[in-house]
Amino acid sequence: MRVTTAFNKILAVPGAWVTSVRFTPNGVVVGLRGRRRRPTCPCGWKGRVVHDRSTRQWRHLDLGASKLFLEAEIRRIHCRRCERVRTEAVEWARPRARHTRDFEDVVAWLCQHTDKTTVVKLLRTSWETVASIVGRVVAEHIDTRRLEHIYRIGVDEVSWRQGHRYLTVVADHDHDGAVIWAHEGRDHTVLERFYDELGEDGCAALEAVSLDMGGAYKTATDAKAAQARQCVDPFHVVKLANEAIDKTRRWAWNVERRTNPAPKRRRGRPPAGSTPPPNKPRWVKHTRWALLKDPDALTDDQLAVLDTLRCQRSVLYRCWQLKEGLRDLYRLRHPEHARVHLDWWLAWACRCRIPSFVTLSKTIRANRDRILAAVELGLSNSKLEGLNSKIRLINHRGYGHHSAAALISMIYLCCGGITLELPTER
Numbered sequence: 001m002r003v004t005t006a007f008n009k010i011l012a013v014p015g016a017w018v019t020s021v022r023f024t025p026n027g028v029v030v031g032l033r034g035r036r037r038r039p040t041c042p043c044g045w046k047g048r049v050v051h052d053r054s055t056r057q058w059r060h061l062d063l064g065a066s067k068l069f070l071e072a073e074i075r076r077i078h079c080r081r082c083e084r085v086r087t088e089a090v091e092w093a094r095p096r097a098r099h100t101r102d103f104e105d106v107v108a109w110l111c112q113h114t115d116k117t118t119v120v121k122l123l124r125t126s127w128e129t130v131a132s133i134v135g136r137v138v139a140e141h142i143d144t145r146r147l148e149h150i151y152r153i154g155v156d157e158v159s160w161r162q163g164h165r166y167l168t169v170v171a172d173h174d175h176d177g178a179v180i181w182a183h184e185g186r187d188h189t190v191l192e193r194f195y196d197e198l199g200e201d202g203c204a205a206l207e208a209v210s211l212d213m214g215g216a217y218k219t220a221t222d223a224k225a226a227q228a229r230q231c232v233d234p235f236h237v238v239k240l241a242n243e244a245i246d247k248t249r250r251w252a253w254n255v256e257r258r259t260n261p262a263p264k265r266r267r268g269r270p271p272a273g274s275t276p277p278p279n280k281p282r283w284v285k286h287t288r289w290a291l292l293k294d295p296d297a298l299t300d301d302q303l304a305v306l307d308t309l310r311c312q313r314s315v316l317y318r319c320w321q322l323k324e325g326l327r328d329l330y331r332l333r334h335p336e337h338a339r340v341h342l343d344w345w346l347a348w349a350c351r352c353r354i355p356s357f358v359t360l361s362k363t364i365r366a367n368r369d370r371i372l373a374a375v376e377l378g379l380s381n382s383k384l385e386g387l388n389s390k391i392r393l394i395n396h397r398g399y400g401h402h403s404a405a406a407l408i409s410m411i412y413l414c415c416g417g418i419t420l421e422l423p424t425e426r
């Protein structure tokens, strides 16, 4: 069997024949000849007059341990539809790519599943290449009609870089919380831009928008989709309660440090049989997870910590009760009781004489109707909460992204409901 025939069978490049095979220090270079006689513009227009010709190489999936390149003559045409000179489209690669479609699909599939360093090392490529490949694959696969038939959305901000750099992310509650839009920034103009892209009809069809308690997204929604019911995400409410607990815990720790400082350690080995003196400030500091975790997920040690706090009539135990009381709002068996429950909680919190919870009760009172709307509409935002941490993970997996555009492409790839097929699955 001739070597070109063998490579034709192994590679089965769509729309081309193998005409030559060269072994170079960089890897194997496979020469191709395209089957198309008339060059075709990426827009679909078929040309007749060739502007010029050149030879181009595309990196393909590795052959054993050696790199494999496809090489073919590529023509440029003056496209009448695009009204400019463009390079012809080839079937084995995307326009403007220097990698084949199969190679790019493998890169994108790996990016959905693992971190960028692994992808770069495994496929012997660079971070910049991975970023531009992801951009191209997302542009091809993303559903261009994803902004149609949108009724219930969730809006959230995600911090992606130090120095207060944020993204605004919009997810569709009715499609498993898939990300439908993302943009850099977190002020009201950013969300207004989304509403503009949605169009007037799209905004008018919105039924519910879940938001955080900040004013920016509210301003934009009031201006562009006033009829939609606004809800405050349960995730943000519970997060504020957790922050209030943390504040009180730090205060309690400082009080303990002042009144009960930890005894200084003596030099040398402690005498045999002696027990180290209790370190009260450190104990208070370590109550954190017992106070913040979901009660169902507490370990025995953490339950013991809560029990000790209860016996000591600690202020931290009352904080914990207040937080769980607030979380009960989202665990009610009959959502119609939410109004009574929240009013009872507000009455309790504003008289509790714990400063951080008094402040919290004021914030919650100001957002009372929007919090109740979330319970009534049953907008569980566990998906959005999961999304928030997933985006953080994506950012972390890329060790931070050099640009917001690169991160947004990655978010669409991993959270935008894109399913990719590997070349081996076709």
Ligand SMILES: [Zn+2]
Residues within 6 Å of the ligand: 041, 042, 043, 044, 045, 079, 080, 081, 082, 083, 086
């Ligand atoms: Zn064209």
